[in-house]
Amino acid sequence: MTELTPGFADPVLGAQSCFRAILEAMSRPGRLQRVAGIEQPPAPLGLAAAAALLTLADADTPVWTDAGAAAEAWLRFHAGCPLVAEPREASFLLATGRIPSLATLAQGSEEEPHRSATLIVEVKTLAETVGWKLTGPGIETEHRLQVAGLPADFPRQWAANRAGFPRGVDVVLTAGPWLAALPRTTRIEEA
Amino acid sequence: MSTMRSAEGGAPLGGEHRSRESHGPTATRSAEGGAAPGGEHRSRESHGPTAMRSAEGGAALGGEQRSRASDGPTTIEAGYNFGYLDENTKRMIRRALLKAVAIPGHQVPFGSREMPLPYGWGTGGIQVTASVIGPQDRLKVIDQGADDTTNAVSIRRFFAKVAGVATTEHTAEATIIQTRHRIPEVKLREGQILVYQVPMPEPLFRLEPRVSETKRMHALADYGLMHVKLYEDIARHGHIAISYNYPVMVGGRYLMSPSPIPAFDNPKMHRMPALQLFGAGREKRIYAVPPYTSVHSLDFEDHPFQPIRANAACALCGARDSYLDEVVTDDQGGRMFVCSDTDYCNTRQGSREAAE
Numbered sequence: 001m002t003e004l005t006p007g008f009a010d011p012v013l014g015a016q017s018c019f020r021a022i023l024e025a026m027s028r029p030g031r032l033q034r035v036a037g038i039e040q041p042p043a044p045l046g047l048a049a050a051a052a053l054l055t056l057a058d059a060d061t062p063v064w065t066d067a068g069a070a071a072e073a074w075l076r077f078h079a080g081c082p083l084v085a086e087p088r089e090a091s092f093l094l095a096t097g098r099i100p101s102l103a104t105l106a107q108g109s110e111e112e113p114h115r116s117a118t119l120i121v122e123v124k125t126l127a128e129t130v131g132w133k134l135t136g137p138g139i140e141t142e143h144r145l146q147v148a149g150l151p152a153d154f155p156r157q158w159a160a161n162r163a164g165f166p167r168g169v170d171v172v173l174t175a176g177p178w179l180a181a182l183p184r185t186t187r188i189e190e191a
Numbered sequence: 192m193s194t195m196r197s198a199e200g201g202a203p204l205g206g207e208h209r210s211r212e213s214h215g216p217t218a219t220r221s222a223e224g225g226a227a228p229g230g231e232h233r234s235r236e237s238h239g240p241t242a243m244r245s246a247e248g249g250a251a252l253g254g255e256q257r258s259r260a261s262d263g264p265t266t267i268e269a270g271y272n273f274g275y276l277d278e279n280t281k282r283m284i285r286r287a288l289l290k291a292v293a294i295p296g297h298q299v300p301f302g303s304r305e306m307p308l309p310y311g312w313g314t315g316g317i318q319v320t321a322s323v324i325g326p327q328d329r330l331k332v333i334d335q336g337a338d339d340t341t342n343a344v345s346i347r348r349f350f351a352k353v354a355g356v357a358t359t360e361h362t363a364e365a366t367i368i369q370t371r372h373r374i375p376e377v378k379l380r381e382g383q384i385l386v387y388q389v390p391m392p393e394p395l396f397r398l399e400p401r402v403s404e405t406k407r408m409h410a411l412a413d414y415g416l417m418h419v420k421l422y423e424d425i426a427r428h429g430h431i432a433i434s435y436n437y438p439v440m441v442g443g444r445y446l447m448s449p450s451p452i453p454a455f456d457n458p459k460m461h462r463m464p465a466l467q468l469f470g471a472g473r474e475k476r477i478y479a480v481p482p483y484t485s486v487h488s489l490d491f492e493d494h495p496f497q498p499i500r501a502n503a504a505c506a507l508c509g510a511r512d513s514y515l516d517e518v519v520t521d522d523q524g525g526r527m528f529v530c531s532d533t534d535y536c537n538t539r540q541g542s543r544e545a546a547e
Contacts, residue, residue, distance in 0.1 A: 055282070060283065140482075
């Protein structure tokens with residue numbers, strides 16, 4: 001067992017600034033936000049993915065992850081969140097490899113669509129001025145977002161996810177210290 | 192600064208008796224302005240079920256606030272966590288906020304905490320602000336448009352004390368604006384967050400009191416009941432007789448209460464560049480409207496929505512585009528109209544004086 005690295009240098013203000021980055025990302029889909037506050041996130045987690053989970057997950061939120069034993073130990077210690085084996089049981093999912101199919105995750109119900117999963121995906125790169133055309137709430141005309149490292153059928157899965165509105169999954173994409181969000185209302189058009 | 196506004200803080204002479212009209216069911220306003228002889232006795236009433244706007248009678252308060260329209264960061268009072276709430280509560284509220292933004296107009300339940308102020312004074316708004324605010328923020332708090340009323344002053348002081356944040360009365364300078372029952376006249380921009388204090392989040396509440404039923408109606412987007420209510424208004428009064436808390440459709444899907452803002456403010460919500468967050472403390476609900484999201488006030492093709500405004504100019508700054516409060520000036524039936532948004536009015540008066 002490797003040694004645990006620290007979480008947020010300042011747990012209160014670190015979580016606050018990370019939350020504002022996620023809130024800004026969620027309310028302006030596709031815009032990149034930079035996160036700071038953790039010196040050394042556990043491999044293979046990037047800074048933004050690790051910070052997002054420390055900001056949002058705790059004993060009330062089951063977490064699923066494929067990031068391996070070191071990351072699991074780190075999350076268990078710093079966030080105190082239960083880790084689950086089944087993706088559909090989780091309120092937060094952190095994928096570093098193959099992402100679980102969106103349709104298998106908690107979608108919420110028609111009456112309680114907020115009881116749905118948030119999927120955090122560590123991708124290779126994120127870029128703002130090229131790639132997908134995003135439209136929907138939070139976007140004045142259109143935002144562009146290029147993501148390297150998602151499965152080829154992600155836009156198709158996303159269209160199905162969006163069609164289920166108000167039910168559906170929200171996605172946070174992270175790459176190192178950067179993050180961008182796709183709330184379920186966002187429409188993706190492939191360029 | 193006009194005599195009107197300065198009298199408000201309890202200047203000893205030459206003030207007026209001010210009284211605003213009310214819509215609310217329980218206007219419990221106490222006008223404690225008039226301690227000093229001739230001091231302005233100001234009594235505004237409120238729209239909401241919990242009208243707690245009291246004109247500050249304290250002699251120094253109004254003046255002090257006015258001379259320091261913006262305050263820099265302060266130190267946090269010892270013994271408090273940053274932003275008053277504990278970290279578990281903040282995380283829970285933050286999770287609710289993110290889902291609220293992802294589902295525009297949908298009410299997300301949250302575990303509302305007891306706050307050091309009574310329900311109806313902004314416990315929902317204050318919990319949302321506490322979960323969002325950081326040391327870099329500059330906070331503005333308004334109560335029916337005014338920066339200098341008890342509720343606004345005390346919430347601003349609260350956050351200066353427990354979060355050490357800078358505060359301001361200028362709309363353009365603020366990054367977070369907590370509001371009770373108004374949207375500022377100045378157009379909000381990206382990078383600002385508007386936090387509404389909401390007494391009753393459920394727009395269908397007066398038509399269907401059962402939460403289990405209204406939840407189902409939202410799930411089915413079955414809003415016929417509200418249309419019938421609007422139709423009955425037209426049949427009975429010839430127009431839609433709702434002047435505040437006018438129901439809106441958000442993103443074409445959810446019926447939402449805009450909180451008791453005047454219908455005049457409703458069009459400002461449509462595609463607003465700022466993020467709008469709503470907190471209802473007693474009812475334990477959070478909801479949101481993301482930036483650039485359509486917000487449509489319910490109406491009919493032959494009875495389009497009409498924002499209402501008193502047909503007058505502000506007696507202090509001359510504005511013809513702002514929302515006005517009617518102020519009774521004596522007991523002979525004298526009255527005047529002044530801007531409800533004090534920052535807007537003061538800025539206009541300032542620039543007019545500068546031009547002279």
